[in-house]
Amino acid sequence: MSESEFLTLSDAIFAQIEIALDDAAFDVDSLRAGNVLEIEFDDGSKVIVNRHTPNQELWIAAKSGGYHYRLQGSSWINTRGDGEFFADLAQAISTQAGAPFTFSV
Template sequence: MTESEFLDVSDAVFAKIELALDDVEFDVDSLRTGNVLELEFEDGSKVIVNRHAANQEIWLAARSGGYHYRLLDGRWINTRGDGELFADVAAAISAHAGAAFAF
């Protein structure tokens, strides 16, 4: 995939996360700046989702750790073990918010 295609696909990932957060009952602020989507929770904790264009990966940072995902067969799969991006983002948001969250 070209860099332009990667940027389009990763923009769609950011948009999906932001749209899903519009419907939640808990307090979370999202801020997208360039390649980074920062989610800040009421207690000041953060979940960071960013894209790394050079590797064509999306990275996730949360209390549980840091993770890298690559698009394989239409799914963002963890490059260092088991896991799928949206499932892991949902788990991180739930842990930080102290409330259930799902896409």
């Protein structure tokens, strides 16, 4: 995929995350700045989603650790083990928010 296609796709993913957070029953603040989307919780903790354009990867940084995902077929798969981007992000958000959270993808 070209860099332009990756940026368009990752912009859509960031927007999907923001919409899902707006629809969630708990209070979080999200801030998008360039390649980074910060999700801040009431306790001040954050989950950070970053797009790494040179590798065409999405990265998650959370209390549980840092994770890298690359598009394989139609899913973003963890490059360092098992896991899928939206499932892992939902788990990180649920853990830090103290409430269930899911994406409808």
